[in-house]
Amino acid sequence: MKLVTIYTTAVCPFCVRAKQVLKTNGVDFSEVDVSEDDARRKWLLEQTGKRTVPQIFFGERPIGGCTDLEALVKKGELQTLLS
Numbered sequence: 001m002k003l004v005t006i007y008t009t010a011v012c013p014f015c016v017r018a019k020q021v022l023k024t025n026g027v028d029f030s031e032v033d034v035s036e037d038d039a040r041r042k043w044l045l046e047q048t049g050k051r052t053v054p055q056i057f058f059g060e061r062p063i064g065g066c067t068d069l070e071a072l073v074k075k076g077e078l079q080t081l082l083s
Helices: 013-024 038-048 066-075 078-082
Strands: 004-008 030-033 055-058 061-064
Touching: 004 013, 013 066, 038 055, 038 061, 061 066, 066 078
Parallel strands: 004 030
Antiparallel strands: 004 055, 055 061
8 A cells, every 4th residue: 555645734624624534544644744844835836736735645646635535535546546
């Protein structure tokens, strides 16, 4: 299974929701809080083209944010992408 990393901020309701979706689906993940990390936020923008959080990566591949994750679950594609 690929390593899942979720980049979050402390006061983001979509971050909370995305973490819950991952937990509900039995996905272990590491969380990186970028609330006070301007360099990491710049890196995320370079990698994803987005300024918003959460940003979720499966291995080195960015898959998007909370709504993107929920769409993968709804389509039944979550476990396939993780393997």
